[in-house]
Amino acid sequence: MPEITKTVLNRVEGEITLKLIWENDVIKDAFIIAPNFRGFEFILEGKPPLDALVITPRICGICGHAHLMASTFALEQIYKSAGYKLEISEKARLIRNITLACEIIQNHIRWFYIFVYPDFLSLENKVSLKDFEPIKGKKWRKAVDFSSKIVKIISIFGGQWPHTSYSLPGGVMCEPTNMEIVSAVGIVDEVLRYFEEDIIGMNIEDYLQITSLREFINKSSGDLATFIKLSKKFHLHKTGRAYNRFISVADFDTLFCSGITSRKKRLFDIKKVKEVDTYSYLLKDKSFSFDKKKYSWSKAVRYEGLPYETGPLARQINSENQLFLNLNKKLRDSYLVRIWARVDEIGKLLVFVKNCLKKINIKEPSYIKPVKDIKELEGEGYGLVEAARGSLIHRVSVKEGKIKDYNIITPSVWNLGPRCRKYLSPAEKAIIGQKSELTAHMILRSFDVCSVCTTH
């Protein structure tokens, strides 16, 4: 008789339940249950289009800014598809990139120290890791401090983080002074120094030259290197593998490329994205079903019928980054590689933010008023954004001055959604074969679980 365990998983964004089927002490099947539902897509229906800018960020407290950008882009596309020119200044474009990148940096720092590291306290002897102890540990506290510091930049441009709605079709609402911009540069420098000293244990220029695991751990004694050594000790460099197929739906300026990589890299095509509701309480026609086999509020999403992993590792692979191509070749899409990709992004994004800040010309307009009120338009628009956890897709249709339909596919739906008839979701697949519940939880956390986004 197979044995079944069901655990409420904490230390993720929101709560998720993991149901595991065991046979001879090995996990034979895994069900990721997202049990909570707020109904954002329903609530948005019938609202004035611009109100989406206020409502969608509130889907998620840690990546709400990405939702703001997705709503902005989706609404902007309605202008374009209706044949109207919509101008955005380079300044507004830069500022949007800056604030989105800062949210991702914040996310990755918090996640690595608050969600990932504490697992090793349960695996390893606690004394050597006491700096990582939640609430009390020095390193835990430092991570909270620096992740809070970087979002001050969002506050400079958007007034606050979380939950500003300072971006709208036509640009941004702020008009920063040069002094504000350079104080943001100062903040980046401080966080970058922290990244160098604590996380990678070397300077960023040297780090960006690294192309292999061995080279890195020979040169570094930072928290990332400690993490890598611990992962190897517990064999986590070779487990937690999913499908080794990667999706990124949008370019992140010139930093990361969109694309689809299974064996070869191809271009992403939105038309090939399909939602599947076989195991979801929420059906595609927006009705509910509590049929016995259903187990999650999240729908599944497939590209050409196949599950794909999204997120930082997908971005690195689709951008053909040498270090991650090498790691992937050797270790595939393992726990270690997936997490390293997230931590790696912190450095790249910090450098990117600094460059963008320097490029802002304050003489340019922040906002160029669209030629028409969006309420006078009709049509459909997509907003594609690479958020902290990967590919975020908003689709909005507007009719008679109101939102007619709003559909959201979050990164967590790609990674942690339920199965379809043929395939498990990437995270479900990655857990199978594990022999301990703790490592199953760790692997699930390596996807940076956000249950509030998974179901919204």
Place this chain on the structure above:
Amino acid sequence: MYTLLWLQGLTCNGNTQSLLNAENPSFYTLFDKINLLYHPSISYDVDLFEIINQIKNDKLPLTFLVVEGSITSDKRFFSIGDYSIAQIIDALKEKADYIIAVGNCACFGNIPANFDKNSDVKGLQFRFKEKKGFLPSNFKSKKGYPVINISGCPIHPQWFVSTILNLLYKKPVYLDGFNRPKELYMYLTHDGCTRNEYFEWKVELEEFGHKEGCLFYNQGCRGPLTHSPCNKVLWNNTSSKTRAGMPCIGCTEFDFPLRENFFETKKNMGIPEEVPIGVSKRVYITITGVAKTLKNERVNKRLEETE
């Protein structure tokens, strides 16, 4: 021993994320004085249900029961393990010295209470304006307070930290009509906004994206109609939405998600339909007329060009 237990209902976790941003003092320094029993995003080796049982059986004292998120008793839409959030709060409500609702969802129901397919979504003691929340209107926790509402979508971290410290140091917390700490919510969002000069002289912001001009007249700013110290205790110790150029959307008030067209000012013959708290429409029109006929050269120039 002081203890704190943090529960989440239907939420985006934004209040937790906001709290992590706290400075002077930081969120975590609270726990030099208080034992954090459980927080879903932070704890790593405790079992929530074991903690709940110990509290229920008086084996563990509960000083602060903190709830983030709206409450529903419908397990199809929200559950933690086999329980609804309503069942868990029910089990603990008599045990806590203080119950604190953080964020508009826990206070008033907020956005999730607008989902019409689940009509059983509420705040802890309010549902929007009415005292028809999950707990009865006359409910008081062990220390004699109703649920203390720290409203906002999300809350500013300092509002929470100050409230907890105030209670720890045994200072009374005065509450307003919505059971919010008066010393925080007696201010209007408008108080301290860098655009006050333009408000006084009725100089409107024509279009988004400028430092100059007040957002009250065209962009829907709720600053003079909203209770919060957003421009007194700055966000991320840095700025505020209205300072940056985004209108206040009134997110500390019960009716936040009931309103629409956040970026427009509803007007009647050129006059905002809703006038600042404390003034009658007549007074407002008079003062606007006066301000507009008198000239202030400074407010009509770009800030860089002023003397």
